[in-house]
Amino acid sequence: MRIIAGRNRGRHLKGPGRSELFLRPTSDRARESLFNIIGPRIRGACFLDLFAGTGAVGLEAESRGAAEVVLVERNPVALDLIRDNIILCRAEERCHLLKYDLSRPLSRLDAGRFSPFDLIFFDPPYESGLYEAILSDLVASCLVNEGGLVIAEGRKGSILPECCPGLVISDRRQYGENNFWFYRMGS
DSSP states (O other): OBOOSSTTTTOBOOOOOGGGTTOOOOOHHHHHHHHHHHHHHHTTOEEEEESOTTSHHHHHHHHTTOSEEEEEEOOHHHHHHHHHHHHHTTOTTTEEEEEOOTTSOGGGSSOTTTOSEEEEEEOOOGGGOOHHHHHHHHHHTTOEEEEEEEEEEEETTOOOOSEETTEEEEEEEEETTEEEEEEEEOO
């Protein structure tokens, strides 16, 4: 697992070991495709990475010029892994790690000093059933900036809503076993 582009291009990140099999990082190839799509929006953006896992997506955004990156995770092992990867990338100034259980309402997430966000990425455990709740909660919590983009990653064959109050799907892409849904703020 490595950073694809930007100031940390080629830097290898720590990945999950055998004891962290609950983590499934977005593959380098899928991440590269994702950032090719959102690339022009990264520079100077506030980026939120929910269910951050290893931090690879958020650190890719930081490497490509995001002004602020907030990585949210609850698992202590994953939090340590993300912390190590932030240090490896020398990204302590622009990356902020928050411990939070995302099965709770996002209104309680202490991201107010960073929000609203221009780009939000989330990749919950596939079987969690949290997709619709997170989408609704993002809007209700005012975490999405006007004109912002929300990207959900899921398993191939998953079905996510076309819209929810405040968000409308603008694109869908499949990369191997991964699907990405792109939602924009709208009515």
